[in-house]
Amino acid sequence: MFAPIREAEGTRVERIILHSDLNAFYASVETMLHPELKGHPVAVCGSVEDRHGIVLTKSQQAKEAGVKTGMAIWQAKEKCPRLIVVQPHYDQYLKYSEAAHEIYSRYTDRIEPFGIDEVWLDVSDGQHSFSHGKTVADELRETMKSELGLTVSVGVSYNKIFAKLGSDMKKPDGTTVISEDSFKEKVWPLPASDLLFVGRATTKRLYGYGITTIGGIARTDPEYLRSWFGINGVKMWQFANGFDRSRVCNYGYEPPAKSVGHGITFTADLIDNTEVCHAFLELAQGVSKKLRATNAAAMAVSIFVRNNQLYWQQHQAKLANPTQSWRDLAETAFTLFREKYNWRHPIRSLTITAIRLIPADAPRQTDLFFDQEAFEKQEKLEKAVLDIRRRFGNAAVTLAGLMNNKKLPGGRLDEQFVLPNAMVQ
Ligand SMILES: [Mg+2]
Incomplete structure (x- = not known):
C-alpha cells in the first residue's frame, strides 16, 4: 500500500x-x-x-x-x-x-x-x-x-x-x-453549486450562511456544516477538501435493454381522464415490475394512445430522476396524456414504455439532500405490492380507482392508495 x-x-x-x-x-x-x-x-x-x-x-x-x-x-x-x-x-x-x-x-x-x-x-x-x-x-x-x-x-x-x-x-x-x-487554485473559486450533489436547495441554504464557493465550504469548520446539514454537511466538506475516497464501481457493463413497455387493449373504450388515470396506474405497475426484474431505471417515459377510430399517437417525456417507481411512471404518463390528448374520440388502447434505461444502481444525479427516507419508504411499499401480486396474482392488490373497473381485463379487488398529487383531478 x-x-x-x-x-x-x-x-x-x-x-x-x-x-x-x-x-x-x-x-x-x-x-x-x-x-x-x-x-x-x-x-x-x-x-x-x-x-x-x-x-x-x-x-x-x-x-x-x-x-x-x-x-x-x-x-x-x-x-x-x-x-x-x-x-x-x-x-x-x-x-x-x-x-x-x-x-x-x-x-x-x-x-x-x-x-x-x-x-x-x-x-x-x-x-x-x-x-x-x-x-x-x-x-x-x-x-x-x-x-x-x-x-x-x-x-x-x-x-x-x-x-x-x-x-x-x-x-x-x-x-x-x-x-x-493545484486543487485549491482550480477548484476552490468555483461556485458551491458546481460540487456534485449540491443542488439548488442546498446552494440556497449555503448562501444563507455566507458560503458561495467550494473553497467556502472547504474552509468552514466541518462541525458547523454538521450542525446545519447533518452528515451530508460533513460529506460536502470532505468533497470540497479532496478527501472523497469512494471507489470507481464497476457495474459489469452490459448493453442495456432499449425499453420496457406494457400495454392494454380495453374491453370497452375509455371515455374520460379518470379512466385513463386508472389505466396508467395499472400499466405502470407492469412496467415497474419489469424494470425491477432487469435492474434497470428509466430516464424517460413514452406513451402510445390509440383511439376507437384506430388512429394512434405517441409522446414522450423526460423524468425528473431515473426511476423504477410506478407512481413516477404513471404520474409522468398521465401528465403527458393530459397535455396532448384532445378527447375527440374515446380510447381503445394504451401503452406505457420506460425508455432511456440505465442501470438502477447508478448513482442518482440529484441533490445531496434528496429525501432518501421518503424514497426508501415508497420503494418498500412498491416492492411489497409487487411481491403480493407476484404471489397471489394481480387481483390481490390493486388501486382504489380500479375497483369494479370492468374495462380492465381480469377481476379486481380494492386496496386504498394515495394517488400522486398531479393525478388528483
Ligand atoms: Mg456531456
Whole structure:
C-alpha cells in the first residue's frame, strides 16, 4: 500500500481517476448523423411539435448564443433566432454511448457510468503518476474523435469529485489535471453549486450562511456544516477538501435493454381522464415490475394512445430522476396524456414504455439532500405490492380507482392508495 503523497503533478500518487464527459452529447450525435447541421446552432428538444418543449442539449454555437439546457423552445429561439430545433433519437444515443464505453474498456475494466454520456475510470493499475492519467485522457480524446466523430472532455485527479469538476473545465475536447497541489487554485473559486450533489436547495441554504464557493465550504469548520446539514454537511466538506475516497464501481457493463413497455387493449373504450388515470396506474405497475426484474431505471417515459377510430399517437417525456417507481411512471404518463390528448374520440388502447434505461444502481444525479427516507419508504411499499401480486396474482392488490373497473381485463379487488398529487383531478 502506498501512503498518499502530497506532491506536484507527475510525482507518485495513490489513485488516478478520470472523468470523461461526451460534449453536448445529443447535439453532437445529431450533427454527425446530419452533417448539414455542422457549424449551426442546434438544440435537441423534447416534443418539437410543441413550442413549450424544452432544450435537452445544445451545440457549442447555440450555447454561445445563450441557449441553455432546460429552456423552453420559444425562449431559446428568442435568444437565438437561427436556432435549428431537432427531435431526440435515443436509440442512436444509446448506440454511441455503448461505442464510447467499448473505447473506455480498452484502458480499464473499472468503469462507472454516470448517466448516458459520462463515466469515471480508474486507470491507476500499477501507475502512480498523473502524467499517465493525462496520457490516457489525451489518447481517449483522439480515439473518440477518430473512431466516433465525437469529442469528450476529461478530468484527471486523485478522487472522483475533482475528476468530475475537471471534465467541466475545458469544453469541448480538453484534458484538465487537478492534483493535490493545484486543487485549491482550480477548484476552490468555483461556485458551491458546481460540487456534485449540491443542488439548488442546498446552494440556497449555503448562501444563507455566507458560503458561495467550494473553497467556502472547504474552509468552514466541518462541525458547523454538521450542525446545519447533518452528515451530508460533513460529506460536502470532505468533497470540497479532496478527501472523497469512494471507489470507481464497476457495474459489469452490459448493453442495456432499449425499453420496457406494457400495454392494454380495453374491453370497452375509455371515455374520460379518470379512466385513463386508472389505466396508467395499472400499466405502470407492469412496467415497474419489469424494470425491477432487469435492474434497470428509466430516464424517460413514452406513451402510445390509440383511439376507437384506430388512429394512434405517441409522446414522450423526460423524468425528473431515473426511476423504477410506478407512481413516477404513471404520474409522468398521465401528465403527458393530459397535455396532448384532445378527447375527440374515446380510447381503445394504451401503452406505457420506460425508455432511456440505465442501470438502477447508478448513482442518482440529484441533490445531496434528496429525501432518501421518503424514497426508501415508497420503494418498500412498491416492492411489497409487487411481491403480493407476484404471489397471489394481480387481483390481490390493486388501486382504489380500479375497483369494479370492468374495462380492465381480469377481476379486481380494492386496496386504498394515495394517488400522486398531479393525478388528483
Ligand atoms: Mg456531456
